[in-house]
Amino acid sequence: MGIVLVTTVIASLFLVIGAAEPLAARLRLPYSVILAVLGVLIGAGATFLLRTELTDALNPVAEAILGLPIRSDVFLFVFLPTLLFQATLGMNLRRMLDDWVPILVLAVVAVVVATLSVGYALFWTSTLPLVACLLIGAIVSTTDPSAVVSIFRSISAPRRLARIIEGESLLNDAAAIALFGLFMGYVMLGVPDPTLGDALGRFPFLIAGGAITGWLAARAAVWTMALFVRHEMAQLSISVALPYLAYIVAEQSIGASGVIAVVAAGLTLNLTGPGRLPPQAWASLRELWDVLAHWAGALIFILAALLIPRLLEEVRVADFALIGVVIIAAIAARAVILFGLLPLLSLLRVSPTVERPYRVAILWGGLRGAVTLALALAVTESFRVPDGIQRVVGILATGFVLFTLIVQGTTLRNVIRRLGLDRLSPIDEALSRQVIAVALQTVREDVARTTVDYELSHDIVRVEAKRFGKRLEGAVRQAEDSVDILDRDRITLGLIALAGHERDTILAGMRERMISARMAEQVLSDADRLIEGARTNGRSGYQRAARRSIAYGRAFRAAGLLNNRLGLSRPLARMTADRFERLLSQRLILRDLGAFIDGRIRRIHGRRVAELLAELLSRRVEGVETALEGLRLQYPGYAEELERRFIRRTALRLEEREYTAMREDGLIGAEVYTTLMQDLSARRTACEDRPRLDIALRRTEIIQQFPLFSDLDAKVLKRLGRAMQTRHVNPGDVIFGKETVNKSVYFIASGAVELERAGQTWRLGRGEMFGHMSILMRKPRHAEVRAIAPSTLLVLDEERFLRLLKRSEAIRQAVLAGAEKRGVVLPEHLLPQKKPS
Template structure:
């Protein structure tokens, strides 16, 4: 084929891509529908001009289009890895992991259900063997991700719902292609009735093997990128090669799912890249992949649509009935998932509740596209598939795809309108009128100051001011006539706006290098969770979301277990340092939110709501400061090191800003500017290094700062510090079980715990103790104790506690006060003790036989037995 003709065709396709997007916006149709229609027109037009005798001038172009080397491998090996890889880079992985159960269930179960529903319906309606029918089901079971994403953006669906459906539409490509590979093997081998047990067992092997392959290659690629991190273009080039190498290795060498492997590699880069690659290089990499994916997504639709006339060749009237069977079976299977499985997941609290109108929009928006056509093309290209099977597979897959694009796609916005998803709710409508009135009032004030500043003509200003005043009056009247907003709703709306402003501040601080690169993604995820928690739970949801953002989660609990049980401290040290840095960053951001309340929220919702938001923000700041103070107490000096690091990075940012301003003003040249920037880059690299956190607690400092030990002399403090055993607890961890034997007393060095007493729960914080009443009364524990925040406990065994209690009046008063507060007679607690003789083995506080903290009694993961004596670590 002439290179000039090929170049012309490629240039024409890019021109079509450039014009299709504004056309889709004007016609209010999905972008993919416009591309498919254009592709069909081009393919049909080429076939018409080649076959007609009206003109021969366009025959070379028509022949070139008809002879384009479009094969299934072009879609599967060139375009599909690009699309999948870019989507994984743009995903908020931490938020996706929050909803991994509904995403995985919808992706796998929905595809399997559609495959078998279509397969068996077609088997009973046609003469095709079961393997071929199931092959058709696998081909038509996957939805098009780009179409689904555009649908939910157009109806402004809740973010969590959009995230679940986007994740499902991405993962179901992998499930469908894996099933396609299984049933394609049966069809090519001539097996009429496949072994379903073997198919079911082979499916997870393909998926798991693909995931492990992708993760391994992704980690290797990240290591290579780190080596070439100084060279931005080299780093981007490695990223471009990554999905193709991964797909080829998985499919050709490992014999596993290439799609899943590409997803695994992309998610690995998404998780590791932001923390190990320079921020500017990471942003440039994302921008390049956005452009590549846009081109690939558009080209795959146009080229696939060019095949439709070829795939429909040989269409018979009887085939229309089979297309209807496939269409009805596929829609019915998807309806069962949406109206049966999704509500069940919501009842089990594994998925957010999806309103019926949204489920209806999802059902009608299940468009099929290029992947379906590419798989059908792969069947028609195989010489090992019977001719009649190839013909029917191509026709059925193409006919169903055309139905979803041309019928569902073109009527989707009408369906959304009928469902009322394109309209504001009463609360949002009422709020919008007030927002407009406030905005126009501000504009009028700014207009007056502008006219005065520039000394505009009075008549001109007066004429325009009258027009604007009429519009403002109408806006005020509409706001007054709109539905009244309850104060509770105003608070919720104000908190949503406040959480959104917090997210914007995080992004701004990240651009200014005030927030660490490695933690920016995690802090943004916490901000997104805060917004969603506020939408669903109002004021209480906001506070719960804020507390969850300062906790450690399952990762911290796992790290605490490794540290306490196996003495593996590195994960706990890293997560604790991350938490330290996150707390400092959140404190800086919270300080800037008060001005947002005064400048923006007060004007819309009024003084009372603004004051309440100030109070909530103050309460959140106090809780955060208490947590930070506990960390400071536990690791003195580390917070100061982080603050010095922040000051150094801020100074570098300001210095960089000054040099940039000087270059823009022409005070320095480009060569000097580049030299200065290189110097700043080197110093910034040094400043990014985080100080190492030593987990070993300074127990003497903790003892001295506790009011319970205020009357101890230095020698006793040193002995007590050596005798105390440190134990770390994660949020929610059970410390003491009810009815367990009492053998030690716990002092809270940092954090907080909750005691589930018979009379009701009681919370204890830093500087308090628990476990002493049961020990003195020689009774089993009456309360269950759990940590309600990441805490550090100091544990003292019975013998040394009694020795210390005998010599410390302050501790005796604290025990008496705690006994009285919990309904015990203090004299009864101290009765029966011979204070003239020390307990056996307690002549000194020296830790000759101190129990290990990990085997302290009453814990959820340790049996109730005497701890083996050993010296504390």
């Protein structure tokens, strides 16, 4: 076959791909269905041309189409890593983690249930061995819910629901292919009935080996790309190599799951890439993979569909009954998950409530596609699989795919319509009419100003104004006649709009480089939580999400434990620096939302709603300022370094804008512009590096700031710095409880604690100490101490504290003053006598 002919065929396939998308939109059918139908028609047409004598002129073209090197290896080693890797890069992982329980259950449990359901149904109704039946079950268990996700997005379904289905679609491919590799190995070894223990014993190795391989490969790739910070093309090239090398190493060298390796590599790059790569390089990387995945997804579908006529050549009448068994078993397995397990998870509060119409749509939208055909093709190509099993696997998998694409895919939109998912709720309908009326009023005012500015003809203005006025009157009349919106619903809709505008502001700030890509991902996640919280629980959900955005999470607490117990300060330092920058970004964004409330929300929802939203926004700003002030007290000066960095980045952005404007106005040439931008890029790269927060090395500086230690000489201070341990506590943490034996004294370097004893409470702040009373009085603690602000404590053991007490008159006086403040009489003989000078 000549290279010219092959190139012509491939280029023609790209033309087909280009025409398929607008055709799918016009016919209102899923894009994958159109690609599959076109692929089947091309494959069947090429076969027909070769077997008929109508014309011989097109035989070379038909031979080129049927002779394309379409093997399972092409799908599994070329196209599949591309699709999986891009899907992980496009995910909002921080939001996915909120729903990891339902995602894993749907992705893993649903695949296992479908595999067992189809496998045992075939085993009971056919003469195939059990392992072959389970192999077929694994092949048909992976779904392609992209059509459902796109339809949900078009009807403004909850983002959380769409996100769960996206996560399921990514991970169920991995689980199904891992099961496929497991049972394929048994088939090739001739094991008819593998034990459950054998299967479960190998499955963890496939998962763990692939995950570790992908993680290591991604870490190495990110480290290498960070070295090439000024060479964007080099970074893009490394990203292209990453998924394929991870897949090949896992599959060929380790014997683990290559799919899991690619998913792990993509997830690792998604989490670490925005913080290590320049924003422009990260944006270019995402765009590159979007294009590659679009082509790969279309090619894998159309090339797999070309094989369908070949796979169905030996179909028999009895095979149709087995296809029916597969269809019933697969749909029943998915129904068990959707109508049995999902409601149970909702009752247990580990999964969002999925309304029944949505579950029906997900059930009918469980389309199978290219991955199923690729796995079936891998079976038919293996000479180690018996011919009888090859034929049945190819026919059953292909028949099931055709059923889902032709029957379910073509009727999916009608099902959506019958379920009423394509219609707005009464509240949204009333709101849309009101929005139209407000928008048209604004447009009429702007048009009036435009006619005056451009001195248009009065006759034209009068005719157009009359026509526009009729439309505005109709919109106002519809808005007045529509269902009244309750104030509670208006508040909910206003909060959703406010959070949506907050999200748009974040994206604009990211484009303007006012917010780093790393922080943008986190504050975007916060905005998404605000939207979903308002959508599901109104004002209380919005406020809960707002509190969560500034709260100390479990990861932060775990980092604090690592620092306090093991002395590992790096995770805590990194997370504290992230928190600094995140709070600064939130403060920057929130200050711009007041104008949106006064301008847009007030016109649509009225004054009362606007005032309430302004009050809620004010509380959020106050919460962020309080949290930021707590960090400033804990680490003086670091916030100033971040603010100076922000000012430098803003100045560079304005400088770039000036150079671009001069270039467009012809004031400078291309050579000068290129030189200026290269210099600007170098300075921007240096400015992108965030100042390091080293909490481990601040102990000596903190000690020197204590008035209690003012009378100690430098040598004693140095020894004291080595003896003391630093402990970080978050608001609400109990430092020690009642009736516990005390062996340490705590000095408050920053923050505040609350001490409760005998029904009385005292608050201690920076520069004060606690825990010494029980040591001096030789009694168990009768007080509970709890942090009420982010606090840094210096901890000194009993022996060193008593020695220090002998040296420092300031500490002796502080001990006596503290005892007097709490109403405790501390006899002088309990205090160690001061050493003579």
